[in-house]
Amino acid sequence: MSLYCGIAFKRKFFWCYRLLSTYVTKTRYLFELKEDDDACKKAQQTGAFYLFHGLAPLLQTSAHQYLAPQHSLLELERLLGKFGQDAQRIEDSVLIGCSEQQEAWFALDLGLDNSSSISASLPKPEMETELKGSFIELRKALFQLSAKDASLLSTAQALLRWHDAHQFCSRSGQPTKKNLAGSKRLCPSTNIIYYPQVAPVVITLVSDGTRCLLARQSSFPKGMYSALAGFCDIGESVEETVRREVAEEVGLEVESLQYCASQHWPFPNSSLMIAYHATVKPGQTEIQVNLRELETAAWFSHHEVATALKRKGPYTQQQNGTVPFWLPPKLAISHQLIKEWVEKQTSSSLPA
Numbered sequence: 001m002s003l004y005c006g007i008a009f010k011r012k013f014f015w016c017y018r019l020l021s022t023y024v025t026k027t028r029y030l031f032e033l034k035e036d037d038d039a040c041k042k043a044q045q046t047g048a049f050y051l052f053h054g055l056a057p058l059l060q061t062s063a064h065q066y067l068a069p070q071h072s073l074l075e076l077e078r079l080l081g082k083f084g085q086d087a088q089r090i091e092d093s094v095l096i097g098c099s100e101q102q103e104a105w106f107a108l109d110l111g112l113d114n115s116s117s118i119s120a121s122l123p124k125p126e127m128e129t130e131l132k133g134s135f136i137e138l139r140k141a142l143f144q145l146s147a148k149d150a151s152l153l154s155t156a157q158a159l160l161r162w163h164d165a166h167q168f169c170s171r172s173g174q175p176t177k178k179n180l181a182g183s184k185r186l187c188p189s190t191n192i193i194y195y196p197q198v199a200p201v202v203i204t205l206v207s208d209g210t211r212c213l214l215a216r217q218s219s220f221p222k223g224m225y226s227a228l229a230g231f232c233d234i235g236e237s238v239e240e241t242v243r244r245e246v247a248e249e250v251g252l253e254v255e256s257l258q259y260c261a262s263q264h265w266p267f268p269n270s271s272l273m274i275a276y277h278a279t280v281k282p283g284q285t286e287i288q289v290n291l292r293e294l295e296t297a298a299w300f301s302h303h304e305v306a307t308a309l310k311r312k313g314p315y316t317q318q319q320n321g322t323v324p325f326w327l328p329p330k331l332a333i334s335h336q337l338i339k340e341w342v343e344k345q346t347s348s349s350l351p352a
């Protein structure tokens with residue numbers, strides 16, 4: 001063995017036997033389950049299942065919060081048997097993550113009518129009674145879930161929706177087949193592989209140095225304002241999308257940009273929200289609202305925004321006919337963006 005080979009061998013040996021961190025081990029395990037149907041089938045034996053009906057997750061109520069119950073494979077087989085369904089239906093489930101102890105987590109929709117005959121929709125009220133919970137629209141429940149459940153159920157819903165909408169090959173028109181984990185679909189006649197899609201969306205909090213710009217769409221709950229958001233067009237960088245969206249929606253030109261954070265967002269389909277702080281020139285702040293996109297937009301002072309952050313909507317109309325101005329709840333990235341701006345303004349106004 002040459003000196004070079006000896007060093008390479010030792011390096012390889014060290015690499016294989018080095019203790020991997022829990023995070024790396026978990027990531028590699030999930031990768032294996034996505035690539036290998038047999039490994040995924042084995043993981044289902046000891047895994048936990050989250051149930052959905054027509055894309056609404058099964059939830060149980062506990063002290064002003066919703067909990068997402070998990071079911072074992074055995075419980076699921078028993079449930080399907082009770083409703084005259086074949087256990088083969090479990091193959092429709094999708095992998096959504098795993099615990100640090102490598103317990104794999106799956107999601108299964110019992111209400112979607114699949115192209116295969118084994119997957120007829122199961123009756124919702126009877127299932128709810130049997131499962132001692134309710135299937136609740138994710139949009140209504142999201143902000144009353146723990147951060148972990150919200151993230152898991154958002155991923156699950158996005159993935160289940162994508163599979164439901166991509167059962168046929170867009171080239172051949174033939175049925176596509178999902179791999180067991182649900183990380184892709186294959187058309188057996190053209191060999192085209194389809195992967196779950198995510199739409200990039202920018203969300204921008206515009207500031208003129210002392211105030212920030214917030215807007216409303218008519219579809220928002222009454223009184224709620226948020227930062228400006230918009231889908232990326234094909235061919236654009238995210239920076240270009242920020243500039244275009246701000247110009248399109250409020251008629252202002254962005255001067256500088258600063259990246260804040262990103263978030264998966266399951267509505268309306270599956271978006272990757274990419275959040276930015278932006279500034280406009282102090283002298284160029286006159287808003288021209290694009291009424292085809294927004295109901296209204298306005299500048300708000302630090303004090304107004306800091307006060308609104310403390311309010312928890314949604315609100316109903318008050319006796320004088322007004323609704324208090326409030327902001328999206330904690331789990332939404334717009335909240336994080338606005339909170340960060342408020343904190344930055346507070347610290348920059350403090351004496352050094």
Ligand SMILES: NC(=O)c1ccc[n+]([C@@H]2O[C@H](COP(=O)([O-])OP(=O)(O)OC[C@H]3O[C@@H](n4cnc5c(N)ncnc54)[C@H](O)[C@@H]3O)[C@@H](O)[C@H]2O)c1
Binds near residue numbers: 199227273
């Ligand atoms: N998580 C948060 O904090 C947060 C806050 C605000 C908005 N959002 C999300 O951001 C998204 C985008 O905001 P917006 O509605 O102002 O976007 P927008 O300003 O781009 O306007 C929406 C319009 O864009 C078009 N469009 C282009 N590409 C699209 C695509 N891939 N999917 C759907 N429509 C597309 C449609 O005509 C649609 O009506 C919304 O879906 C909203 O749920 C999330």
Ligand SMILES: [Mg+2]
Binds near residue numbers: 228229230249293
């Ligand atoms: Mg918009």
